[in-house]
Amino acid sequence: MHRADIRLPELQLYSGPAGGQGDHRGTNLVSAYSSRQAVVRSWLSENDVCAMVISSAANIRYLSGFTGEGHLVLFAGGGGLCTDGRYELQAAEESPELDCVLSSDGHLGAVIEYARAQGVERLGFEENVVTYAAYRRLEEEFGADALRATSSITQDARTVKDDDEIARIRRAAGIVDEALTGFLDQLQPGMTEKEAAFELDRRILTGGADAIAFQTILASGPSAACPHARPSSRVLREGDMVKVDVGGRVDGYCSDITRTVFLGDPDERFVEVYSLVYEAQGAALERVGPGAECRELDEIARQIISDGGYGDAFSHGLGHGVGLEVHEAPRLSARSTDTLAPGMVVTVEPGVYLEGWGGVRIEDLVLVTERGYEVLTGTPKWRDDCGR
Known part of the structure; x- marks a missing residue:
């Protein structure tokens, strides 16, 4: 058995570098973590489970503020971050109320040893x-009967x-x-997709984002037929449509937006397809609000596109939740059983490919509000008959 090196609370009240201010998170955020952990402890x-191991990086951050690698173990009387020496100081800074558990047997080994030390029988x-x-x-350590699987508590x-x-x-x-x-206003033929995507990412990062939320999707001409096409060396040309799907990350939280533009004067088919997608999105947006069934929102947009003759070309769900992850619950799709509630943030994104x-x-x-919704993204869409 490898030894678990447990930093107990009285030893982990890390005050930061010399002259630092200690826990910088603020009372409100610390209270939020406590309330969120209480949901797990209630479960x-x-x-009748002694402790819960949280392994999702997003869930660990949501419950504790910790952004390093490892697992979070919560039990009725406390909890610990099972990590390694690279994140010891970080854990003390971000989650000083939790034990910091290190082990020569890796992160999972730290979980096992910490659980044993706490007398955990059911995990x-x-x-x-x-x-x-x-x-x-x-299973080898605790036995199959002692393990309890769950997937939805924190999600x-x-x-x-x-x-x-x-x-x-x-x-x-x-x-x-x-x-x-600003990027779309200056987008011109002659750049490659990769060059254009790099320029957009640069603007987002220099504009204040901590990171790009996901690999930017920028596809031109026929490549735009792939919903999640990655930027290539294809050169943008006059007469191309350009589909851009991009997001930023601030303090761990994501945004997500897609715009499709046309370089030059749009042709008749582009105007037709764009107008249909625009109508479908608008109709679905108007039904967003507390109590709206996600499946029905998908049906509204899908029916409009189907009536326009392109039903088979709408190949994905209408949208998804956004938060610490760019794709999370609720799901807006034909199979969804989710219902919207105030405080949910979702995308509404019909498409034709x-x-x-x-x-x-x-x-x-879109933010779901008490009375309806608020659109959080404001980049202009096509205007003047789909021209820029």
Whole structure:
């Protein structure tokens, strides 16, 4: 058995570098972490489970503020971050109320040793995150009957954002709006897709984003027929449609927006397809609000596109939740069982994709409010009959 090096709370009240200010998170954020952890502890009590292992990086950050690598273990009386020496000081800074657990047996070894030290007999784990190899090791240590699988405790809690989370998403969306609007106004033939995507990313980062939320999608001409095409060495040409799907990240929270533009005077087919997608998005947006069934929103947009003759070309769901991850619950799709509630942030993004021709997608980020919705993304869409 490898020794677990546990930094108990009284030893981990790290005050930062000399002259530092200690825990910089503020009372509101610390209170938020405590409230979020209480949801997990309530599940533990209701299900007669001693402790829960959280392995999703997004869930760990949501519950504790920790942004390093490892696992979070929560039990009724406390919790610990099972990590390694690279993140010891970081854990003390970001999550000083939690034990910092280090082990020569790796992150999972630290989990096992910490759980043993706490007298844990029944252990919960995230079944959609833990690998089969990790599960087998937990099974060997605790026995199959002692393990409790769950996948939705923290994910469900994350669907409704608090004011602080909304402010971060709003900030990320605003930074991307400013960058994208200026970028599209200056987009010209002659650049490659890769060069154009690099320039857009540069604007977002210099504009204040901490990171790009996901690899920027920028596809021109026939390449736009692939919903998630990656930038290539193709040179932008006069008469190309250009589909741009991009997001920024601020304090861990993401934004997501898609605009499709045309270089030059748009042809009749582009105007037809763009107008249809624009109509479908507008109709779905008008139905966003508390109590709206996500499946029905998808149906509204899909029916309009189908009536326009392009039903088979709308090949994905209408949207998804956005937060610490760019794709999270709720899901807006034909199979969704989710219902919208105030505080949810979702995308509404119908599209039409035609092999050999190209594709059009229009995506906005939307906050569900008590009375309806607020669009958080403001980059102008096509105007003047789809011309710039």
